[in-house]
Amino acid sequence: MPTPKPLCFVLMPFGKKKDPTGLPDIDFNRIYRNAIEPAIIGAGMIPVRADEEKTGGIIHKPMFERLLLCEYAVADLTTANANVFYELGIRHTARPCTTQPIFAQHQPIPFDVNFLRALPYELGKDNAFGPQQAAALRRVLNGRLRALRKLAADRAPVDSPVFQLIENWKPDLAHLRSDLFREQLAASEEIKQQMVQACSGPPGAARKTLRKIEKELGLLDTHEAGIMVNLMLAYRSVEGWTDLIELYERMPDTLKRQIMVREQLAFALERRAEDQKAPRDARTYDRRRALEILEAVEAETGPNPETCGLIGRVYKALWAETAAAGNPAAEGHLDTAIGAYVRGFEADPRDFYPGLNAATLFEVKGGREAIERRNRILPVVRFAAERKLRQAHPDYWDYATMLEISVLDSDWAAARKYAGAALARVKETFQPKTTANNLRLIGAARKRRGEAVAEIESIVADFAKGSSLNPSRDPRTGGSVRKYRKPT
DSSP states (O other): OOOOOOEEEEEOOOSEEOOTTSSSOEEHHHHIIIIIHHHHHHTTOEEEEOOTTTTTTOOOHHHHHHHHHOSEEEEEOGGGOHHHHHHHHHHHHHOSSOEEEEEETTSOOOGGGTTSOOEEEOOOGGGOOOHHHHHHHHHHHHHHHHHHHHHHHTOOOOOOHHHHHSTTOOOOOOHHHHHHHHHHHHHHHHHHHHHHHHTTSOHHHHHHHHHHHHHHHOSGGGSOHHHHHHHHHHHHHTTOHHHHHHHHHHSOHHHHTOHHHHHHHHHHHHHHHTOTTSOHHHHHHHHHHHHHHHHHHHHHHOSOHHHHHHHHHHHHHHHHHHHHTTOTTHHHHHHHHHHHHHHHHHHOTTOHHHHHHHHHHHHHHOSHHHHHHHHHHHHHHHHHHHHHHTSSSOOHHHHHHHHHHHHHTTOHHHHHHHHHHHHTTOOSTHHHHHHHHHHHHHHHHHHHTTOOOHHHHHHHHHHHHHTTSOOOOOTTOOOSSSTTOOOO
C-alpha cells in the first residue's frame, strides 16, 4: 500500500484584506491559488486550508486538529493577522520543525517572529499579484518545502521556540488520531463539493438538494464550522432564505454568536420580509428581528461598513414600503437609512459600498441640501471604486458600483460599459435584482422631478433579464470585500 502524501496546512488570511501600510487591498485567495497551493502540490504534499474567514475567525476543533496533525505548514504573516499568529503559536507547541513562514516583503514582520527563517515574496504595483510574482513565489516556496521534507527525514533543526526553550517538550500525537483526521478531512471536502455542484443548478432544485445534504449531516455540532457556513452561504446564493434561517437555529451556540453568521441571519430575515405574499405580521417580525440583531452587533463592534450597510438596507426597504402606502413614517425611515449608510462609509471610506447607497438615497430624497450632500460624497465613492477596479480580477459589485455612479452622474456611455461588464460577472441571482432596484429608485426620483429616464429604464430592463440567468454559483467564493458581502 503506497504511503499517503503528507498534509501541509496553510495559515493565512482569507479573501481581500486591507494593507496596514495604506496600499490597496491584498488578495490572499489569489496568492493561495496561484502560488502557495501549486507550490505545495509540486512538493508532493496535499494542501489544506482553513475556513477561517467564513467562521468569523473562531478557532474551532477542526482548526486545532489541522494545526496539530498536519505534517507541514505554511504561515503567511503578511498584515500581522491576529488569527494567523495565534495559529502559529499553537503550531509551535505541537511541531518542533516543518513550519515555513512567508510574508510580503514590503511590510516588515513583527520583531518577535523576526528570528524565524521566513521567506519574503514580492507583490506587484498596487499590491497586484500577477503571473510574474506568482511564478517567483511558487518556485522559491516549492524549493523550500522540498528542502523541508528532506530536512525532516534527516532530523531537521528545530524551528519552534517552544521546543527550543523547553527541554523534553514532546506532545503525544497518536498515529491512530492522525489517520482518523485524514478520513474526516476527506469527508468534509466531499460534502463541500456536493454543495458547489448543487448550487450550479436552478435555484429551486438547488435548494431541494441542499436540504437533502443538510438532513444527511445529522447533528451539526459534530461537523466542522466550515461545513455549516458553506451550507449557509449556499442557501444564500440560491435565495433559500427560510432554509438559511432554520439552519441558523440548528447551529452550535459558539457559531451562532459569530458576527458574520449573525449578519447573514439578519440579511436572510430582511430578504424574506420582502416577500409581499407573506403575512404582514410575519414580515414585520422578521424585519424587527433583523434590526435587533444588527443593532446589537453595531453596539458590540462600533460602526463598520458591513453592519451599517445591512441596517441601511432594512430601513431602505421600510421606506420603500411605507412610501408606497402613503405612510408619513416613510421620510423618517429614509433619513435613518441614509444615516446608517453614511455612518458605515465614514467608518472606512475605502469601502465604497455604503457610500454609494448613501449617494443614491440622497438622490432619491432630493432637495437642495440632499443633492449637495450627494455631490460631496460621490467623488469619494468614485475614488474608492476606481481604486478597487484597478486591482486584479474585479467582481460583479465593482462594476455594478461604477454603473450606479455613472447613472448618478448621467454618464450614459460609461453606464453602458459598466452594465455589460457587471452582467458578465453575475454569480448569484439576487445581484442583478439588487442593482435593478437601486436604478429604479434613481429613475423614479428623476421622473418625479420631470427629468428624462429612458436611459435608466433601458439599463433596468437589461438587469431584469440578467436576474433570470442561471449563473454558476460557488458558495465558497461568492466574491467581495468579504466574500459574503454586498447584499444591499
